[in-house]
Amino acid sequence: MRLSWNLGRVAGIDLFLHPSALLVYFLVAGAMPDMLGTIALGAALLGSIVLHELGHALMARRYGIRTADITLYLFGGVARLERMPRSAGPELLITLAGPAVNFAIVLVLSAVIGLAELIGLSLPVIVPMVLSMNLVLGVFNLLPIFPMDGGRVLRALLSGWMGRVRATEVAALLGRVLAVVGGTIFLLNGMFLQLILPLFVFVAASMELRQVQAEGRPGGFTNVPPPPAGFRWASGGDGVLRLVPIMVHVQSGRDRSWG
Ligand SMILES: [Zn+2]
Structure with missing residues (x-):
C-alpha cells in the first residue's frame, strides 16, 4: 500500500x-x-x-x-x-x-x-x-550535486571524455563533499531539522554511484558500434569495453556455434 x-x-x-x-x-x-x-x-x-x-x-x-x-x-x-x-x-x-x-x-x-x-x-x-x-x-x-539536476548535468558533461562511470564517481564525490560541508554548517548553527537535506544528498549520491557502477557491467552498454567480424565486445567490469576474439568451435566440420 x-x-x-x-x-x-x-x-x-x-x-x-x-x-x-x-x-x-x-x-x-x-x-x-x-x-x-x-x-x-x-x-x-x-x-x-x-x-x-x-x-x-x-x-x-x-x-x-x-x-x-x-x-x-x-x-x-x-x-x-x-x-x-x-x-x-x-x-x-x-x-x-x-x-x-x-x-x-x-x-x-x-x-x-x-x-x-x-x-x-x-x-x-x-x-x-x-x-x-x-x-x-x-x-x-x-547545483552540481546529486540528486539535484545539476549533478546529472555535470555527469552528462563529464561523461563525454571520462566515461559515464568515472563521471558519476566525480559528481557523486562532489555531492558527498558538499553534503558534509553543508551538514557541518547546519550542525554548527544548531539547524538540526535542516540536517535531513545534506543527509539525503549524501545517501542519494552514494545510491546513484552504486547503480551506475552496476550498469557498467556487461549488458549495461548501449550505443556501442557493431564489433568487427570475428570479434565481440567484453567488459572488464571497470566500465571499459574491449574487443575480444570470438571463439569459434568447429564440431565435426559442419556444426558451428558462436560463443
Ligand atoms: Zn528536476
Whole structure:
C-alpha cells in the first residue's frame, strides 16, 4: 500500500501527494499576511514543482521514455521515469527541461509584472513571490550535486571524455563533499531539522554511484558500434569495453556455434 494520495492525472501521468508535502505550509508560513495567503503560496510552490517534474517527463517522452508517476514530497518532486537514457545527450536535455520550466515561469511573470506596472495595475502580492520561488527552484536544482539536476548535468558533461562511470564517481564525490560541508554548517548553527537535506544528498549520491557502477557491467552498454567480424565486445567490469576474439568451435566440420 502506498502512503501517497492520488491527485489525478496530468498529461497522462499519475500525480501523487506524499503527506510530508503538506509541511510545505510551515516552509512558507510567515511570508504571507494570513493563513489563506500561506495556503495559496504553499499550493503555488507545489504547483511549480509539478511543472518542473512535467518538464522532465515530457522531454523524456520525446525520447520514447514513459513516466510511471510524479510524487510530491517535502523536499521536492520525483518523476519516476521508466528508465534513464544511458547516452549523455538525451539525459542532458531531459535534466535541463525541469529547471528550464522554472526559468520560463520567471520570464512570463517578469513580463506580467512589467506590463502591470506599465498600465498602472496592482497585482496580488503573491505574484512576485511565485516569481522568486521559481528563480530559487531553478538555481537550486542546478547545483552540481546529486540528486539535484545539476549533478546529472555535470555527469552528462563529464561523461563525454571520462566515461559515464568515472563521471558519476566525480559528481557523486562532489555531492558527498558538499553534503558534509553543508551538514557541518547546519550542525554548527544548531539547524538540526535542516540536517535531513545534506543527509539525503549524501545517501542519494552514494545510491546513484552504486547503480551506475552496476550498469557498467556487461549488458549495461548501449550505443556501442557493431564489433568487427570475428570479434565481440567484453567488459572488464571497470566500465571499459574491449574487443575480444570470438571463439569459434568447429564440431565435426559442419556444426558451428558462436560463443
Ligand atoms: Zn528536476
